[in-house]
Amino acid sequence: MTDYSTLSALPAGRCGTIARIDAGAELTSRMRALGLLPGRRVKVIRHSPFQGPIQVRAGQTDLIIRRSEANTILVLPCPAETICA
Numbered sequence: 001m002t003d004y005s006t007l008s009a010l011p012a013g014r015c016g017t018i019a020r021i022d023a024g025a026e027l028t029s030r031m032r033a034l035g036l037l038p039g040r041r042v043k044v045i046r047h048s049p050f051q052g053p054i055q056v057r058a059g060q061t062d063l064i065i066r067r068s069e070a071n072t073i074l075v076l077p078c079p080a081e082t083i084c085a
Contacts (some may be wrong), residue, residue, distance in 0.1 A: 010044045010075065016041070016075030018038050018074070018075055019076050027069065044056055054067055054070045
């Protein structure tokens with residue numbers, strides 16, 4: 001069984017591969033336009049305090065997304081020993 005997590009649940013410094021986006025068509029389209037596509041590896045850079053936005057890196061691009069949006073993105077976390085660029 002595969003243990004998926006939401007993007008918002010990944011701790012800072014960890015990475016994962018996007019499995020799917022469980023959101024409406026408009027938000028899914030917006031996330032895809034930003035480069036957050038299934039199969040893409042993303043790294044969580046930091047979590048803002050007080051349930052604020054999350055900074056993630058997809059390829060060479062850093063994005064700031066709302067925590068509610070990050071909750072709709074399911075990822076397969078990379079093993080802890082994996083070095084994420």
